[in-house]
Amino acid sequence: MANKLPRVFSYPKVDTLSSSIGTYILRLQDTALQRHGHPKFRVAISGGSLLDVLVRDPKALLLNPNTKWPQWEIFFADERAVPLDHSDSNYLQLKRTILDRIPSGYRHGKPTVYPIDDTLLEAGDERGVTQEIADAYEQTLVRCFAAKDSVKVPVFDLILLGVGPDGHTAALFPGHELLREDSAWVAAMEDAPKLPPRRITLTLPVLTHANHVVFVATGEGKRDVLKKVFEVPEEGLPCSWVNRQAGGDRVAWFVDDKAIEGVQGFVKGVL
Numbered sequence: 001m002a003n004k005l006p007r008v009f010s011y012p013k014v015d016t017l018s019s020s021i022g023t024y025i026l027r028l029q030d031t032a033l034q035r036h037g038h039p040k041f042r043v044a045i046s047g048g049s050l051l052d053v054l055v056r057d058p059k060a061l062l063l064n065p066n067t068k069w070p071q072w073e074i075f076f077a078d079e080r081a082v083p084l085d086h087s088d089s090n091y092l093q094l095k096r097t098i099l100d101r102i103p104s105g106y107r108h109g110k111p112t113v114y115p116i117d118d119t120l121l122e123a124g125d126e127r128g129v130t131q132e133i134a135d136a137y138e139q140t141l142v143r144c145f146a147a148k149d150s151v152k153v154p155v156f157d158l159i160l161l162g163v164g165p166d167g168h169t170a171a172l173f174p175g176h177e178l179l180r181e182d183s184a185w186v187a188a189m190e191d192a193p194k195l196p197p198r199r200i201t202l203t204l205p206v207l208t209h210a211n212h213v214v215f216v217a218t219g220e221g222k223r224d225v226l227k228k229v230f231e232v233p234e235e236g237l238p239c240s241w242v243n244r245q246a247g248g249d250r251v252a253w254f255v256d257d258k259a260i261e262g263v264q265g266f267v268k269g270v271l
Protein backbone atom coordinates (compact mmCIF):
# COMPACT_ATOMS: atom_id res chain seq x y z
CA MET A 1 0.00 0.00 0.00
CA ALA A 2 2.57 2.52 1.16
CA ASN A 3 4.38 2.65 -2.17
CA LYS A 4 1.26 3.16 -4.30
CA LEU A 5 1.15 6.49 -6.11
CA PRO A 6 -0.89 9.09 -4.25
CA ARG A 7 -4.42 9.83 -5.46
CA VAL A 8 -5.09 13.39 -6.46
CA PHE A 9 -8.59 14.71 -7.09
CA SER A 10 -8.23 17.91 -9.06
CA TYR A 11 -10.78 20.51 -10.09
CA PRO A 12 -10.74 23.62 -12.25
CA LYS A 13 -12.20 25.76 -9.47
CA VAL A 14 -12.35 25.80 -5.68
CA ASP A 15 -16.18 25.68 -5.82
CA THR A 16 -16.19 22.34 -7.60
CA LEU A 17 -13.42 21.06 -5.36
CA SER A 18 -15.57 22.02 -2.38
CA SER A 19 -18.59 20.11 -3.73
CA SER A 20 -16.51 16.99 -4.38
CA ILE A 21 -14.64 16.96 -1.10
CA GLY A 22 -18.03 17.21 0.62
CA THR A 23 -19.18 14.09 -1.20
CA TYR A 24 -15.93 12.31 -0.33
CA ILE A 25 -16.13 13.21 3.36
CA LEU A 26 -19.75 12.13 3.61
CA ARG A 27 -18.82 8.74 2.18
CA LEU A 28 -16.14 8.41 4.86
CA GLN A 29 -18.66 9.54 7.49
CA ASP A 30 -21.18 6.89 6.46
CA THR A 31 -18.57 4.14 6.30
CA ALA A 32 -17.20 5.06 9.72
CA LEU A 33 -20.62 5.20 11.35
CA GLN A 34 -21.56 1.82 9.91
CA ARG A 35 -18.27 0.26 11.00
CA HIS A 36 -18.10 1.54 14.57
CA GLY A 37 -19.83 0.00 17.50
CA HIS A 38 -20.48 3.63 18.58
CA PRO A 39 -22.21 6.40 16.66
CA LYS A 40 -19.25 8.75 16.31
CA PHE A 41 -17.29 10.09 13.36
CA ARG A 42 -13.95 11.28 14.71
CA VAL A 43 -12.32 13.97 12.67
CA ALA A 44 -9.24 16.11 13.26
CA ILE A 45 -9.16 19.40 11.40
CA SER A 46 -6.48 21.94 10.59
CA GLY A 47 -6.56 25.69 10.23
CA GLY A 48 -5.44 27.86 7.34
CA SER A 49 -7.29 27.83 4.04
CA LEU A 50 -8.78 24.36 4.54
CA LEU A 51 -12.01 25.34 6.32
CA ASP A 52 -12.85 28.05 3.81
CA VAL A 53 -12.50 25.48 1.04
CA LEU A 54 -14.79 23.07 2.88
CA VAL A 55 -17.59 25.63 3.09
CA ARG A 56 -17.09 27.29 -0.29
CA ASP A 57 -20.02 25.19 -1.48
CA PRO A 58 -22.16 25.31 1.68
CA LYS A 59 -24.55 22.68 0.37
CA ALA A 60 -21.75 20.15 0.06
CA LEU A 61 -21.21 19.63 3.78
CA LEU A 62 -22.23 22.53 6.01
CA LEU A 63 -25.92 22.58 5.10
CA ASN A 64 -26.17 19.12 3.63
CA PRO A 65 -28.95 17.14 5.38
CA ASN A 66 -26.77 14.04 5.02
CA THR A 67 -24.07 15.55 7.25
CA LYS A 68 -24.71 13.92 10.61
CA TRP A 69 -23.20 16.76 12.63
CA PRO A 70 -24.29 15.52 16.08
CA GLN A 71 -22.33 12.34 15.42
CA TRP A 72 -19.16 14.21 14.55
CA GLU A 73 -16.44 14.60 17.16
CA ILE A 74 -14.10 17.33 16.02
CA PHE A 75 -10.53 17.54 17.28
CA PHE A 76 -7.63 19.73 16.18
CA ALA A 77 -4.72 18.41 14.12
CA ASP A 78 -2.93 21.53 15.29
CA GLU A 79 -3.79 24.57 17.29
CA ARG A 80 -2.10 27.80 18.23
CA ALA A 81 -1.41 28.43 21.94
CA VAL A 82 -3.70 31.44 22.08
CA PRO A 83 -7.09 32.08 23.71
CA LEU A 84 -9.98 30.47 21.87
CA ASP A 85 -11.36 33.89 20.94
CA HIS A 86 -8.03 35.10 19.49
CA SER A 87 -7.94 35.74 15.76
CA ASP A 88 -5.09 33.17 15.40
CA SER A 89 -7.12 30.38 17.00
CA ASN A 90 -8.03 27.46 14.75
CA TYR A 91 -10.99 26.85 17.06
CA LEU A 92 -12.28 30.37 16.38
CA GLN A 93 -11.93 29.74 12.68
CA LEU A 94 -13.89 26.50 12.97
CA LYS A 95 -16.55 28.30 15.02
CA ARG A 96 -16.93 31.09 12.48
CA THR A 97 -16.81 29.00 9.34
CA ILE A 98 -18.82 25.98 10.48
CA LEU A 99 -20.16 25.82 14.04
CA ASP A 100 -21.95 29.18 14.01
CA ARG A 101 -23.32 28.51 10.55
CA ILE A 102 -25.11 25.25 11.30
CA PRO A 103 -28.57 26.81 11.64
CA SER A 104 -29.98 26.57 15.15
CA GLY A 105 -32.87 24.18 15.29
CA TYR A 106 -31.49 22.62 12.14
CA ARG A 107 -32.50 19.03 12.35
CA HIS A 108 -28.95 17.81 12.41
CA GLY A 109 -27.77 19.79 15.43
CA LYS A 110 -24.14 20.51 16.32
CA PRO A 111 -20.97 18.42 16.50
CA THR A 112 -19.03 17.81 19.71
CA VAL A 113 -15.85 19.85 19.57
CA TYR A 114 -12.69 19.32 21.61
CA PRO A 115 -10.74 22.59 21.80
CA ILE A 116 -7.50 23.11 23.74
CA ASP A 117 -7.78 24.17 27.38
CA ASP A 118 -6.99 27.85 26.97
CA THR A 119 -7.38 28.54 30.71
CA LEU A 120 -3.87 27.09 31.02
CA LEU A 121 -2.62 30.21 29.24
CA GLU A 122 -3.48 32.23 32.32
CA ALA A 123 -0.14 31.09 33.73
CA GLY A 124 1.32 33.79 31.48
CA ASP A 125 4.01 33.78 28.84
CA GLU A 126 6.27 31.36 30.60
CA ARG A 127 7.82 28.59 28.56
CA GLY A 128 6.20 25.34 29.51
CA VAL A 129 2.64 26.56 29.13
CA THR A 130 2.47 25.23 25.59
CA GLN A 131 3.69 21.84 26.82
CA GLU A 132 0.97 21.86 29.47
CA ILE A 133 -1.63 22.57 26.81
CA ALA A 134 -0.26 19.75 24.67
CA ASP A 135 -0.27 17.32 27.62
CA ALA A 136 -3.83 18.30 28.52
CA TYR A 137 -4.90 17.79 24.90
CA GLU A 138 -3.26 14.37 24.89
CA GLN A 139 -5.33 13.52 27.98
CA THR A 140 -8.44 14.59 26.06
CA LEU A 141 -7.50 12.04 23.40
CA VAL A 142 -6.89 9.40 26.06
CA ARG A 143 -10.39 10.03 27.44
CA CYS A 144 -12.02 9.95 24.02
CA PHE A 145 -10.07 7.12 22.44
CA ALA A 146 -8.33 4.88 24.95
CA ALA A 147 -5.60 4.82 27.53
CA LYS A 148 -2.08 5.06 26.14
CA ASP A 149 -1.14 1.66 27.49
CA SER A 150 -4.02 -0.01 25.66
CA VAL A 151 -3.60 1.56 22.22
CA LYS A 152 -0.46 2.66 20.42
CA VAL A 153 -2.09 5.73 18.92
CA PRO A 154 -5.60 7.14 18.66
CA VAL A 155 -7.03 6.23 15.26
CA PHE A 156 -9.06 9.05 13.74
CA ASP A 157 -11.65 8.27 11.09
CA LEU A 158 -10.40 11.26 9.15
CA ILE A 159 -7.66 13.84 9.48
CA LEU A 160 -8.04 16.91 7.30
CA LEU A 161 -4.72 18.59 6.59
CA GLY A 162 -3.47 21.64 4.78
CA VAL A 163 0.00 22.15 3.36
CA GLY A 164 2.06 25.28 3.80
CA PRO A 165 4.17 26.53 0.88
CA ASP A 166 7.19 25.35 2.93
CA GLY A 167 5.79 21.80 3.18
CA HIS A 168 4.58 22.01 6.78
CA THR A 169 1.42 20.24 7.73
CA ALA A 170 -0.45 20.54 11.03
CA ALA A 171 2.32 22.21 13.07
CA LEU A 172 5.09 19.93 11.80
CA PHE A 173 7.66 22.12 10.06
CA PRO A 174 10.52 21.04 7.77
CA GLY A 175 13.64 20.01 9.67
CA HIS A 176 12.01 20.49 13.07
CA GLU A 177 12.91 18.07 15.87
CA LEU A 178 9.21 17.33 16.45
CA LEU A 179 9.29 15.25 13.28
CA ARG A 180 11.24 12.66 15.30
CA GLU A 181 8.70 12.53 18.12
CA ASP A 182 7.58 8.93 18.40
CA SER A 183 5.96 8.57 21.81
CA ALA A 184 3.78 11.64 22.44
CA TRP A 185 0.42 11.84 20.67
CA VAL A 186 0.38 15.60 20.97
CA ALA A 187 3.50 17.76 20.97
CA ALA A 188 4.22 21.36 21.87
CA MET A 189 6.36 23.79 19.93
CA GLU A 190 7.61 27.14 21.09
CA ASP A 191 9.42 28.15 17.94
CA ALA A 192 7.25 27.69 14.86
CA PRO A 193 8.88 29.43 11.90
CA LYS A 194 5.47 30.90 11.07
CA LEU A 195 3.59 33.17 13.48
CA PRO A 196 2.30 32.56 16.05
CA PRO A 197 5.34 30.63 17.36
CA ARG A 198 3.59 28.62 20.09
CA ARG A 199 1.51 25.74 18.83
CA ILE A 200 0.47 22.22 19.61
CA THR A 201 0.24 19.47 17.03
CA LEU A 202 -0.71 15.86 16.57
CA THR A 203 2.53 13.97 16.01
CA LEU A 204 3.54 11.97 12.93
CA PRO A 205 2.56 8.57 14.42
CA VAL A 206 -0.98 9.86 14.98
CA LEU A 207 -1.27 11.54 11.58
CA THR A 208 -0.02 8.46 9.77
CA HIS A 209 -2.29 5.96 11.55
CA ALA A 210 -5.59 7.66 10.74
CA ASN A 211 -8.06 5.59 8.76
CA HIS A 212 -8.13 8.38 6.20
CA VAL A 213 -6.06 11.49 5.59
CA VAL A 214 -7.24 14.19 3.20
CA PHE A 215 -4.90 16.98 2.15
CA VAL A 216 -6.28 20.16 0.63
CA ALA A 217 -4.11 22.54 -1.38
CA THR A 218 -5.29 25.32 -3.64
CA GLY A 219 -3.74 28.14 -5.63
CA GLU A 220 -0.56 28.72 -7.55
CA GLY A 221 1.34 29.32 -4.31
CA LYS A 222 1.14 25.58 -3.52
CA ARG A 223 2.45 24.37 -6.90
CA ASP A 224 6.12 24.20 -5.97
CA VAL A 225 5.48 22.30 -2.78
CA LEU A 226 3.18 19.81 -4.57
CA LYS A 227 5.94 19.25 -7.14
CA LYS A 228 8.26 18.31 -4.28
CA VAL A 229 5.70 16.07 -2.58
CA PHE A 230 4.90 14.06 -5.70
CA GLU A 231 8.12 14.24 -7.71
CA VAL A 232 10.81 14.41 -5.01
CA PRO A 233 9.21 12.72 -1.97
CA GLU A 234 12.65 11.70 -0.68
CA GLU A 235 13.22 15.35 0.17
CA GLY A 236 11.24 14.47 3.28
CA LEU A 237 8.96 17.44 3.77
CA PRO A 238 6.53 16.88 6.66
CA CYS A 239 3.57 16.54 4.27
CA SER A 240 5.58 14.03 2.19
CA TRP A 241 6.20 11.97 5.33
CA VAL A 242 2.50 11.77 6.08
CA ASN A 243 1.73 11.10 2.44
CA ARG A 244 4.21 8.25 2.20
CA GLN A 245 3.73 6.66 5.61
CA ALA A 246 -0.06 6.70 5.57
CA GLY A 247 0.13 5.89 1.88
CA GLY A 248 -2.00 4.03 -0.64
CA ASP A 249 -5.74 4.12 -0.34
CA ARG A 250 -5.78 5.98 2.97
CA VAL A 251 -4.56 9.30 1.60
CA ALA A 252 -6.32 11.55 -0.88
CA TRP A 253 -5.34 15.00 -2.12
CA PHE A 254 -7.96 17.54 -3.15
CA VAL A 255 -6.45 20.34 -5.19
CA ASP A 256 -7.39 22.91 -7.78
CA ASP A 257 -5.83 23.06 -11.22
CA LYS A 258 -3.74 26.09 -10.29
CA ALA A 259 -1.98 24.13 -7.58
CA ILE A 260 -1.36 20.94 -9.56
CA GLU A 261 -0.58 22.35 -13.03
CA GLY A 262 2.58 20.74 -14.45
CA VAL A 263 3.02 18.38 -11.48
CA GLN A 264 3.54 14.64 -12.04
CA GLY A 265 3.91 11.53 -9.92
CA PHE A 266 0.33 10.77 -8.86
CA VAL A 267 -2.77 9.01 -10.09
CA LYS A 268 -5.86 10.98 -10.86
CA GLY A 269 -8.60 10.19 -8.38
CA VAL A 270 -12.16 9.65 -9.59
CA LEU A 271 -15.15 9.95 -7.30
Ligand SMILES: O=C1O[C@H](COP(=O)(O)O)[C@@H](O)[C@H](O)[C@H]1O
Pocket residue numbers: 046047048049050078079161162163164165168169170171194
Ligand atom coordinates in the same frame (compact mmCIF):
# COMPACT_ATOMS: atom_id res chain seq x y z
O1 LIG B 1 -0.33 27.52 10.06
C1 LIG B 1 -1.01 26.69 9.49
O2 LIG B 1 -0.82 26.49 8.16
C2 LIG B 1 -1.23 25.28 7.50
C3 LIG B 1 -1.39 25.59 6.02
O3 LIG B 1 -2.27 26.69 5.88
P1 LIG B 1 -2.74 27.24 4.45
O4 LIG B 1 -3.48 28.52 4.76
O5 LIG B 1 -1.50 27.47 3.63
O6 LIG B 1 -3.65 26.23 3.86
C4 LIG B 1 -2.48 24.72 8.15
O7 LIG B 1 -2.79 23.47 7.58
C5 LIG B 1 -2.28 24.61 9.65
O8 LIG B 1 -3.37 24.02 10.28
C6 LIG B 1 -2.09 25.99 10.18
O9 LIG B 1 -1.96 26.03 11.60
